[in-house]
Amino acid sequence: MTQITPVLLCGGSGTRLWPVSRKAMPKQFTRLLGQDTLYQAALTRLSGPGWEAPMVVTSEAYLGMACDQAVAAGVVPADFLVEPSARNTAPAILAAALHLAATDPDALLLIAPSDHAIPDARAFRDAVMVGAGPARNGQIVTFGICPTRAETGYGWLEMTEVPDDFAPRPMSLAGFVEKPHAARAEQMLAAGRYLWNAGIFLASAQTLITAFETHARGLMLPVRCALADATHRHGIVRLASGPWARAEDISVDYAVMERADNLCVVPFSAGWSDLGDWNAIWREGSSDESGVIIDGDVTAIDCHDSLLRSEVSGLELVGVGLTDIVAVAMGDTVLIAHRDRAQDVKEAVARLKAREAAQAEGFVTDADQWSRTEAEGMQYASRCVQITQSTEKTVPASAPETRWTVLAGRAFVSFPNEVVALTKGTSVSRQQGVAAQIRNPDNAPLVLLEVQEHRLTQKVAEHPTPFAIAAE
């Protein structure tokens, strides 16, 4: 049986599935459909008999998530290829091919995005295996999705002939069509010899390298150097940042595929989506007879063709009389969009970023929130704080009166005239007007309970009143 190595691309982050997908947690690592993340589903889909352990191409920022989620999914990647900076798909794919060719130039690579939905994994694996023959014979095999609508958001593939059906078999490819206007998309849908370009490719390592040498020669030196100077540790290959920065920022379509003449296409018609926006998530999900998909703590009254998601347990989302609405509620953000305007979520994120709202790219998490309660003219605010290994935190003199209790680890709290050493269960208070530093001296995390006392400045009871509330 042919062995194929999946190369999963998961270094990117978009904004059209905000607020679930943010720069701090991009789409491929989120649970947009089902229980697994999209990346986990991709790992699982491309595993089993006939499949080598995958190679994962990602960035330093997402390496931790990529490792953790792979382990949780029960799939252990052979290598993580870490890009020092974002350079689009062409350099990443060349690096993967060169890395694999060092041990086996004939290895077959299935290059695939990690953030798409392919509900029938078995059908997809079968289609890939159909491409293995031509791939072994020096072809670059693309996988073309049988189109179901005149989609203007995708690139398209043109076949040389109109097939009788869309059963997976290698067919010759006439060329690539860039994202079309609506009229052109209608024509292509009607013509019957156009497929959506899913950005999935199968080829041997050597075939890919030759294609790059022929069509994108300028990429060879920087990528080879980045790989030659890479650091290897525990299966993690960190490409060298200097040479990598000199690689052109270009997609594999532009750099290689649209110029190569050894391409063929295998049609795939068993279901695929790039989950490009919230409307696509609605389209791929399981709706009730009214076309409504709910997820989490949601109450929908007389809604139609809508997607209502509460991402936080206990956060009640209620929809009344809605049609064609996408609503996503999180602890720090609520998005409500008309389904037809799902693409414009990108614009909303850009506006939030412009006014420096933290939610544009990150999460305002629970850990940043204080629990508060009031009593007798005082407000008490408490939170848990974690200080990672061998770092310190400075508290200015202006901060309110604070008490710290150690829950785990050890702390050295420095005041102007003394240093207090704290172990688990012990505590120290800081008066207002006195600066302090808290240091974690150990490699283990330090967890502190921080309590602030604020005197409430405007207390109703302090107003002179002719009446008072009293229990009888």
Place this chain on the structure above:
Amino acid sequence: MTQITPVLLCGGSGTRLWPVSRKAMPKQFTRLLGQDTLYQAALTRLSGPGWEAPMVVTSEAYLGMACDQAVAAGVVPADFLVEPSARNTAPAILAAALHLAATDPDALLLIAPSDHAIPDARAFRDAVMVGAGPARNGQIVTFGICPTRAETGYGWLEMTEVPDDFAPRPMSLAGFVEKPHAARAEQMLAAGRYLWNAGIFLASAQTLITAFETHARGLMLPVRCALADATHRHGIVRLASGPWARAEDISVDYAVMERADNLCVVPFSAGWSDLGDWNAIWREGSSDESGVIIDGDVTAIDCHDSLLRSEVSGLELVGVGLTDIVAVAMGDTVLIAHRDRAQDVKEAVARLKAREAAQAEGFVTDADQWSRTEAEGMQYASRCVQITQSTEKTVPASAPETRWTVLAGRAFVSFPNEVVALTKGTSVSRQQGVAAQIRNPDNAPLVLLEVQEHRLTQKVAEHPTPFAIAAE
């Protein structure tokens, strides 16, 4: 100048302005329009030259809010009349009239809901003064709103003649019309001699008492007894619950107004709304040229005729391509409704209540939320808890390991074999499997810092992996 005593009714709570208005914080005490609450706006509207200090009729549950908000608005009510149970408007108005008649039977009472919007307060005060003459002459003066649409949600008033204009002057009243069907409402709007019934009445205490004696005689004894046995303390008159419970639960319209023959009406056309649902809030607010009203941390992209409110600072609400939508985001709840379906918010609340969601009537507040942090396979959750005077809290044996530290007040913590007394700054731990009771022995509040320790059951680092992430 005639002195008038405002009688503000603010004991009720509805559900159509949920989630801002909930049973725990009804509409009249919320900031639905402008900086003041509706109750504060009503207090301010009915004050100044010619106005006595107001009487506020409310329930025990809302007495604290009614006092605090009056003080914050700078208006000091003469009396708070506290209803032991909800009995609709007739018994409340009779109690107010009897209470005032005890010192001055000729006192003029303006009875008004506290949850309506009247933007032009001065015009309204002028209209009320127009009614003072007939009121002093034994008439019950109603205020009828010049209708602007065929509203089926209101009762209507019929005048005996079609006025030349709707300038405020006393006119004779032909009768009351209950909430009409749409066709009837259209007829009344066209006829020109119908006004909306705003539920606002002006009459002397004696006139009102006589009307009740004539038309609702059964209410006299229970209300007189509830007042006779009331407790008086610091300007708070708590009606006696026994006799009050025997008063019929009936509106003043049914009990008295629709039967009385000494009624007249003063038209008012300077703007009024009962703010009956979110659509009314949208109608009364200040919108931009697209008909969009935003409030709080909101980004609206290409929205039309919509109301977007974020009630929590830092909670980002984003609307994209919305038309005729009302959206209200709070920390524990998000409501999204089509404007035409605003009345059905009531139904949503009923459903939440049926499944015992706390948000139906109360607030899941910050104080209920835990701050969490994780370290070394443990999760630490902390929060401040307040235990009010002389009450106790029971912690079941099954709860995770807990530590309590007293921030204010005193606590008695009872374990099966011992009782620990805690003062400010001291703490005690509870092992899992041991039940405990915490008691506040004092009249002052007890504030506790509660920390739970959870062992994380599924920790990624515990899986065997062939790789590890390491800093170089």
